[in-house]
Each structure stands twice: as C-alpha cells, then as structure tokens.
Amino acid sequence: MPAETLDVRDIPPAKRHPTIHDAFADLDAGESLELxxxxxxxxxxxxxxxxxxxxxxxxxxxxxxxxxxxVARLPKE
Structure with missing residues (x-):
C-alpha cells in the first residue's frame, strides 16, 4: 500500500484535524496516510x-x- 506522509507537529493544534481530513480525502482507495x-x-x-x-x-x-x-497509519478502503 503506498503511503502519503503528513507531519503535523508544526501545524497549530486547531488546524491539525482539518488538515488530516483533507489529506486523507485526497488519497485513492487502498492508499494510507502516514501521520x-x-x-x-x-x-x-x-x-x-x-x-x-x-x-x-x-x-x-x-x-x-x-x-x-x-507515527500512525490511516488506511483508506
């Protein structure tokens, strides 16, 4: 499974979840977001x-x- 990596440690806490959701939405089925x-x-x-x-x-x-x-792996079905 290909993985896209997103490091949110330098993103302000209030913007982290929306940024993560956007990155996950951009994935294709079968890919993962490495957070x-x-x-x-x-x-x-x-x-x-x-x-x-x-x-x-x-x-x-x-x-x-x-x-x-x-480091978390969030896979997309």
Missing part, C-alpha cells in the same frame, strides 16, 4: 472511525518512535 504527531492520536482514530466511511479501522496502526513522535 507523524507529537502525541498518541487515539482521539483522531475514534473521530475517523465514527465519521469517515472509507477509513479502514482494522488496518490502523500507531507506533511511538520516541518522545514526542508518534
């Missing part, structure tokens, strides 16, 4: 699971790579 964040994006997972029909919640993964660096 780099400064905290565990668990609330974003719940938001996507509830609101985004083509989000593949079963394929979601998150990994903490270091202090202040969480």
């Amino acid at each position: 780099v964040n400064d905290h565990d994006p668990q609330p974003l997972f719940y938001e996507f699971d509830a609101e985004v029909d083509d989000f593949d919640a079963d394929g979601y993964e998150v990994e903490q790579r270091g202090p202040g660096e969480f």
